[in-house]
Amino acid sequence: MSAKPLCIENVALRVGGRTLVDGLSATIARDEVWCIAGPNGAGKTTLIGVLAGLAKPAEGAISLDGRALSSWRTADLARERALMPQSTHDVFSATVLDTVLLNRFPYLTGWGWESRDDRAAAHAALDALGLAAFASRDVLTLSGGERQRVALAAVLCQNAPLLLLDEPLAHLDLHHQIDCLHALHEAARNEGRAVVFSCHDLNLARRFATHALLLDGRGGAYGGPVADILTPERASAAFGYPLVLIRDGEHEALVPSLHRN
Amino acid sequence: MNARRAAAIWLALAVAAMFVLAASLALGSVALPLSRAIAALFHAHAATPDIADDIVLTLRLPRALAGFASGALLALAGALLQVLLRNPLAEPYVLGVSGGAATFALAAMLASAPWWGVDLAACAGAFVSIVLVLGLARTHLWHGEQDASPRLLLTGVVIAAGWGALITLILSVAPENRLRGMIFWLTGDLNGAATPWPAMIALAVALAVIVPVAPQLNVLLRGDTTARALGVPVERLRLRVYLVASLAAAAAVTTAGTIGFVGLVVPHLLRLAFGNDQRMLVPCAALAGGVAVMSADLAARTAIAPAQLPVGVVTALVGVPMFLWMLLRRPR
Numbered sequence: 001m002s003a004k005p006l007c008i009e010n011v012a013l014r015v016g017g018r019t020l021v022d023g024l025s026a027t028i029a030r031d032e033v034w035c036i037a038g039p040n041g042a043g044k045t046t047l048i049g050v051l052a053g054l055a056k057p058a059e060g061a062i063s064l065d066g067r068a069l070s071s072w073r074t075a076d077l078a079r080e081r082a083l084m085p086q087s088t089h090d091v092f093s094a095t096v097l098d099t100v101l102l103n104r105f106p107y108l109t110g111w112g113w114e115s116r117d118d119r120a121a122a123h124a125a126l127d128a129l130g131l132a133a134f135a136s137r138d139v140l141t142l143s144g145g146e147r148q149r150v151a152l153a154a155v156l157c158q159n160a161p162l163l164l165l166d167e168p169l170a171h172l173d174l175h176h177q178i179d180c181l182h183a184l185h186e187a188a189r190n191e192g193r194a195v196v197f198s199c200h201d202l203n204l205a206r207r208f209a210t211h212a213l214l215l216d217g218r219g220g221a222y223g224g225p226v227a228d229i230l231t232p233e234r235a236s237a238a239f240g241y242p243l244v245l246i247r248d249g250e251h252e253a254l255v256p257s258l259h260r261n
Numbered sequence: 262m263n264a265r266r267a268a269a270i271w272l273a274l275a276v277a278a279m280f281v282l283a284a285s286l287a288l289g290s291v292a293l294p295l296s297r298a299i300a301a302l303f304h305a306h307a308a309t310p311d312i313a314d315d316i317v318l319t320l321r322l323p324r325a326l327a328g329f330a331s332g333a334l335l336a337l338a339g340a341l342l343q344v345l346l347r348n349p350l351a352e353p354y355v356l357g358v359s360g361g362a363a364t365f366a367l368a369a370m371l372a373s374a375p376w377w378g379v380d381l382a383a384c385a386g387a388f389v390s391i392v393l394v395l396g397l398a399r400t401h402l403w404h405g406e407q408d409a410s411p412r413l414l415l416t417g418v419v420i421a422a423g424w425g426a427l428i429t430l431i432l433s434v435a436p437e438n439r440l441r442g443m444i445f446w447l448t449g450d451l452n453g454a455a456t457p458w459p460a461m462i463a464l465a466v467a468l469a470v471i472v473p474v475a476p477q478l479n480v481l482l483r484g485d486t487t488a489r490a491l492g493v494p495v496e497r498l499r500l501r502v503y504l505v506a507s508l509a510a511a512a513a514v515t516t517a518g519t520i521g522f523v524g525l526v527v528p529h530l531l532r533l534a535f536g537n538d539q540r541m542l543v544p545c546a547a548l549a550g551g552v553a554v555m556s557a558d559l560a561a562r563t564a565i566a567p568a569q570l571p572v573g574v575v576t577a578l579v580g581v582p583m584f585l586w587m588l589l590r591r592p593r
Contacts, residue, residue, distance in 0.1 A: 054489050078492035085486040091347050092482065092537045098262070105480050105491045112476030112540060113264045158491075 002192030003030040003161035004065035004080065006051065008223075011060035013043050013050065019219045021047060024060070026213065026223035028196060030161070033188045034223075035205035035212045036198040037230065039239050042217030044198040045086060048166050051196065052083040064162070078106035082160035086167050088151050090139045096150050097122060097135040103158040125157035128183055144171035152180060156187065163187065165197040169204070177201070181208040202243075202254045206230050214238050230254070267541035274548035278329065281555045285325035286317050288559060290567045293317070323457050327516050328558040328572065329551035330460035331451075332523050334513035336550020337467055339524025340531075340542055341506035344478050345499060346414055353510035353524035356417030360424025361390025362514040367431045367443050376455055379446075380515050387511030394420055395503070449520030449573025451558050463512035464547065471505045471543055474498060478539035520557075520573045522580025523550050529587055 006028040013021040020043030028034055036044045049055045051062065053069040062069045064080060072080075082103065090099075104118040126132050129149050134142075142150065148171045155163060163184070169177045185208055187193045199205050205212060205226065212229040214222045216238040222229050232245045235254060242257035286298040293301075293313055301317035338353035345351070353359070365386025369379045398416040428447070435443060445452070471478075477498050480488045488495050513520070527550045531542055557575040564570060 049486075052490055054486065074489075074492040074494070078490065081490075083486070083490035085484065085490075088484060088487070089347075091349060092532065094537055098536070098538065099483075102480055102483055102487075103491065105476065105493070108476055111264065 001159060001161050003028075003194035005029045006081075006162060006194065007061075007063045007066075008051070009061045009063075011050070011057040011062065012219075013046050014058040015043070015046060020217055021215055021221045022219035024213070024221040024223065026211075028162070028194050028211075030192045030194055031188050032194050032211055033185060033209045034194075034196040035209035035226065035230075036196065036215065037200075037202060037205055037212060037235075037238070038215030039217055042215040042238075044215060045166050047213070047215070048083070048164050048196065048198060052081060052164050053077055054083070075106060078158070078160070080160055081162035081164060082155045082158040084151055084155040084163075084165040084168060086170070088147065090147075093138050093140050095135065096126070096131065096137050096139060096142070099139050099150060100125060100154045100157055103154040106158065121157045121159060122153075125153040128156060129153045130179065145173060145176060148172055149176065149180065152183075156183070161191075161193050163193060163195045163197075165195070167199065168197050169199055169201065177204060184208070202230055202235060203252075206252065206254070262536055262538040262541050267538070267545075270535055270541060271544055271548065274545060274552065278548055278552050278555070281552055281559065282325055282329070285328075285555055285559050286321050288563055289316070289321060290562075291316055323455075324451050324558065325555055326457035327460060328451050328555040330457055330464050331513040331517040331520060332527075332554025332557075333464050333547040333551035334460060334467065334509040334516075335520060335524040336527040336546040336553070337464075337471075337543065338506040338509040338513070339550075340528035340539075340546040341471065341478075341502050341509075342524075343528060344482055344539065345502045345506065347482065347484075348414065349529070350525070351414070352522075353506065353513070354421065354519065354521075355414065356394050356507065357390045357420035357424055358387050358507050358510040359514045359519040360421045360428070361386040361388075361393075362511060363447060363519060364424045364427045364431070365389070366446055366518075367428060367435075370439055370443055370446070371431055371435055373439075380455075383515040384511060387507070387514055390420060390424070391504075391507040391511065394507075445571045446518040447573075448571040449518040449576070450571040451517050451561075452569060452571075457516070460512050460516040463509065467505050467509045467512075468544065468547060470501065474501065475540040475543050478502070478543070482537070482539075517554075518571075518573065520554060521577045522584065523553055523576050526580045526584050526587070527553055530583070533587065 008024055008026045011021065011024045012019065036047060038044055050057050053072065056070065064072065100122045101114055101118060104114055104121060107118060108114065126135055129152060131149055131153055139147065139150065152168055155165065168180060172180060181204060184195045184197065188195050209226045211224060212226040214229050214234055222234060232243050232254060236243045242260065243254045244257050246253055246255055283295060283299065287293050287295045297313055298317050301314045335353050342351040342353065342355060343349055362383040366379050366383035369382035374382065394417055398413045432443060477493045480491050480493050481498060485495050528546050531545050531549055535541060554572065554576065558572040561570040561572045561575045
C-alpha cells in the first residue's frame with residue numbers, strides 16, 4: 001500500500017475574494033508525515049478539501065500519480081486517499097463497528113454488503129487505536145475525544161495510501177494525541193502511506209511530522225522539511241505573535257515569548 | 262447487519278403481511294371462514310361467482326392491497342426523507358406534498374368531480390408542490406450539512422402552511438353535503454380507494470430505483486464531505502432520494518388521502534428494533550408500513566362495524582402515543 005506522490009504546483013486558494021494561499025508548491029510522497037499549520041481561517045480545511053479533490057484550487061494544479069486530481073474517477077480516488085473531516089455530526093444511533101465499516105464503501109461489490117475482508121479491516125483499525133472494546137458501543141454515547149478516535153479508525157480502515165486528516169487531534173487528551181500520532185507515524189513508516197494532517201500544536205508537529213506546510217492566511221505558504229519550516233521566525237510571522245525556541249537536553253519547545261516584541 | 266440477517270427480517274415481515282392480508286379478506290361486516298376467503302381468490306373466473314366471492318374480490322382484496330401499497334409508500338418516503346434531511350423528525354408530508362394534493366383534491370370535490378377526477382387532481386397537486394419546493398430550495402437540496410438542511414425543511418414547512426390555509430379556505434366555503442367526504446379525505450380513508458394498482462406500481466418503481474443505492478444512503482448519513490470523499494455522487498443521490506420520496510408520498514396520498522404518522526413512526530420503530538442500516542431498512546420500511554396501514558384499515562372497518570372509521574384516525578390514535586413513547590424513552 002505505498003502512496004503515490006501528490007504534486008501541488010503553484011496552487012492558490014481564494015475564499016470570498018480573500019487570497020488565503022498563493023503560489024504553493026510541494027510534493028507529498030510515501031513515508032512522509034506532513035503537518036499543515038497556520039492561524040484560524042488561514043485555509044487549512046480548504047487546502048485539505050482541495051488536496052482531496054473535493055474542490056478545485058483557484059489557480060494551479062494538483063496531481064496524484066502524475067494524473068490531474070480532477071481526471072480521477074471518484075470511486076478510484078476513494079481507494080487512493082482517505083479524508084477525515086474536522087467534525088462528524090451523528091443524528092442516528094449506530095454501533096462503532098458499523099460506523100467504521102462505512103469507510104469500506106469504496107470496496108463494496110454486488111448488493112453492497114461487506115465481505116469478511118471488510119470486517120477484518122475494520123477490526124484491525126479499531127485495534128490499532130485501542131478501540132477494540134468500543135466495537136458495539138453506540139456512537140451517540142461517545143465523548144468528543146472517543147468519537148474523534150472512531151473517526152480516525154474509520155479513515156484507517158479505508159486502507160487508502162494517502163491520508164488527509166483535518167484536525168485529528170482535536171478533543172483528544174495528551175495521552176491520546178501521542179497515541180494517535182504514533183499510529184499515523186507507523187502508518188507512514190511501516191505501510192508506506194503518506195499522511196497529511198492539520199494541527200494547532202506546533203510542538204507535537206515538530207516531533208512527529210517529517211514535513212510541514214505553514215500558511216499565514218495572507219497568501220504566504222511555505223512547505224518543506226519540518227525543521228526548516230516550523231522555525232521560531234517563520235511561525236512568529238505566520239501566527240502574528242513572537243515565539244521562542246527553548247531547549248532542555250534533547251527536548252525542544254516553541255513557546256510564546258513573554259515580550260510582545 | 263449482514264445480508265442473511267436482513268433477509269430474515271424481510272421474510273418475517275413478509276409473513277406478517279400475508280397474515281394480515283388473509284385476515285383482511287376474512288374479517289368484516291360479513292365474516293367469512295378463512296378457507297372460504299382464500300378459496301374466493303381462486304374463483305376469480307368461476308362461472309357462477311357467489312356473494313362471498315364478490316365481497317372478497319371486489320371489496321376486500323383491492324382495499325387491503327391499496328392499504329398495503331399506500332402504507333408501504335408512506336413509510337418508504339418517511340425513511341428516505343429522514344436520511345435526506347438528516348433529521349429524525351422528517352415525515353412524508355414535511356415538504357408539503359400532501360398539502361398540495363389535498364388542496365387540489367378538495368378543489369376537485371368542490372367542483373363535484375368524479376372519483377377519478379379527484380385522484381387526478383390530488384396527483385397534480387402533489388406534483389405542483391414537488392416542483393415548487395424543488396424550484397425554491399434547489400440550492401439547499403444539494404447540501405445536507407447543518408446550515409442548509411433546515412432551509413430545505415423550512416421551505417417545505419412554509420409551503421405546507423400555505424396549502425393548509427387554502428384547505429381551510431375550501432372547507433369554509435364548501436357546502437354542507439360535501440364536507441363529510443372532504444374531512445374523510447383529509448384524515449386518510451381507504452373507502453374511496455378504487456383500485457390498488459397505480460399505488461402498487463409506484464411502490465415497485467420506487468423500490469427498484471432506491472434499493473440499489475441503499476449502501477450510498479448509509480454513507481450520505483455521515484455527512485456530505487465524508488460521502489463525497491468516499492466516492493458517492495452526492496448531488497445526484499440527493500435528487501434521486503427527493504424525487505423517489507416525493508413521488509412515493511404523492512402516490513400514497515392520491516390513493517388514500519393523508520394518512521398520518523405511518524411515515525414517521527414505522528421507520529423509527531424499525532430503527533429501534535433492527536438498527537439504521539439503510540440496505541435493510543428501506544425494504545423493511547416498505548413491508549412494515551404496508552402491514553401497519555393494512556392492519557389499521559382492518560381495525561377501522563371492523564371496530565364499530567358496520568360503520569367505518571377513516572384509517573387515518575386509527576393510525577394517528579395509535580401513532581401519537583407510540584411516537585411520544587419513543588421520544589421520551591431515549592435518555593439524552
